[in-house]
Amino acid sequence: MIDFRSDTVTRPSLAMRAVIAQAEVGDDVYGDDPTVNALEEKMASLLGMESAMLVASGTQSNLIALLTHCGRGDEYIVGQQYHTYLYESGGAASLGSIVPQPIPVESDGSLELQKIAAVVKPNDIHYAKSTLLSLENTHHGKVLSNEYLHRAVELAHSYKMAAHLDGARIFNAAVAQEVPVRAITEVFDTVSVCCSKGLGAPIGSVLCGSQEFIQKARRWRKMVGGGMRQAGLIAAGIDYALDHHVARLADDHAHALLLQESLQQIPELEVETAHTNMLYVEFASHEVGLQAGHYLRERGIRISAGKRVRLVTHLDISREDIVQCVAAFKSFFHNLH
Ligand SMILES: *Cc1c(COP(=O)(O)O)cnc(C)c1O
Numbered sequence: 355m356i357d358f359r360s361d362t363v364t365r366p367s368l369a370m371r372a373v374i375a376q377a378e379v380g381d382d383v384y385g386d387d388p389t390v391n392a393l394e395e396k397m398a399s400l401l402g403m404e405s406a407m408l409v410a411s412g413t414q415s416n417l418i419a420l421l422t423h424c425g426r427g428d429e430y431i432v433g434q435q436y437h438t439y440l441y442e443s444g445g446a447a448s449l450g451s452i453v454p455q456p457i458p459v460e461s462d463g464s465l466e467l468q469k470i471a472a473v474v475k476p477n478d479i480h481y482a483k484s485t486l487l488s489l490e491n492t493h494h495g496k497v498l499s500n501e502y503l504h505r506a507v508e509l510a511h512s513y514k515m516a517a518h519l520d521g522a523r524i525f526n527a528a529v530a531q532e533v534p535v536r537a538i539t540e541v542f543d544t545v546s547v548c549c550s551k552g553l554g555a556p557i558g559s560v561l562c563g564s565q566e567f568i569q570k571a572r573r574w575r576k577m578v579g580g581g582m583r584q585a586g587l588i589a590a591g592i593d594y595a596l597d598h599h600v601a602r603l604a605d606d607h608a609h610a611l612l613l614q615e616s617l618q619q620i621p622e623l624e625v626e627t628a629h630t631n632m633l634y635v636e637f638a639s640h641e642v643g644l645q646a647g648h649y650l651r652e653r654g655i656r657i658s659a660g661k662r663v664r665l666v667t668h669l670d671i672s673r674e675d676i677v678q679c680v681a682a683f684k685s686f687f688h689n690l691h
Pocket residue numbers: 410411412413414416437438490492520522523548550559
């Protein structure tokens with residue numbers, strides 16, 4: 355199956371599994387796992403942060419960041435379509451009594467600075483305390499400019515708010531911009547990175563911040579059940595991914611672009627622009643989208659169901675797979691007439 359649903363579907367390669375099998379491990383709750391400790395140091399240094407902590411998932415990473423930044427009754431300002439608001443089951447509010455203040459996301463994936471400023475609450479007992487700005491990069495595959503990110507962090511700090519970056523796919527942003535990842539991340543107070551997406555590790559995210567922040571975050575991680583034991587098995591896969599799967603993200607971006615340019619030749623399909631490893635296409639109707647999904651599935655290609663569909667390129671999709679996918683799309687529409 356050529357699976358375009360997400361970059362989370364990537365499976366650990368044999369080479370990665372070999373490294374995992376040989377990893378030196380210990381009990382990480384005691385701080386005894388050398389592979390975890392080394393990975394945390396490596397990620398912190400890559401991102402230009404003091405400290406880092408391995409966690410089970412991106413959702414757990416963002417939740418712990420929010421719990422550590424915000425107390426009960428504090429609020430975080432976030433994009434209406436950002437993961438930390440929309441796709442984390444309401445965890446911050448439900449588990450942390452943290453008040454979300456969502457605002458609309460602009461077409462480039464950013465939050466307009468005036469709109470952020472407009473919802474920062476005055477220091478008055480009638481309001482929740484505005485404590486955190488939570489951004490996302492990449493957002494729906496779009497890369498936020500560094501100039502924007504610097505200004506947004508500056509704005510947050512001017513209101514004495516901290517700035518968190520949900521950088522689930524931050525390495526895609528760095529590779530697309532041809533900058534070291536730290537050039538994007540180091541201005542933030544905290545950054546969360548997913549390693550089980552385009553990087554191709556089977557499990558794990560890393561939360562980065564100051565030493566003091568990460569020390570506090572370790573208590574929250576324990577509380578939400580995220581204290582793992584011989585987690586070096588997870589860290590080893592991530593370490594391998596950092597060494598072997600970062601530069602190659604450029605291939606995923608090139609494949610998404612090839613997919614975009616090829617599918618644009620199909621008049622029945624509305625094709626958006628691929629900025630990194632994601633391409634959004636829209637069918638005439640939900641019904642046609644479902645039919646296309648079935649048709650492709652019978653030809654070994656999986657896409658999400660719907661009218662507007664996200665196609666994601668990744669480690670397990672080759673250039674030949676893109677060509678095969680385009681041919682299947684074309685024959686679907688040919689047969690539709
Ligand atoms: C996938 C994702 C997460 C959460 O990651 P999980 O590991 O699936 O919990 C957070 N933010 C963004 C932008 C994501 O795409």
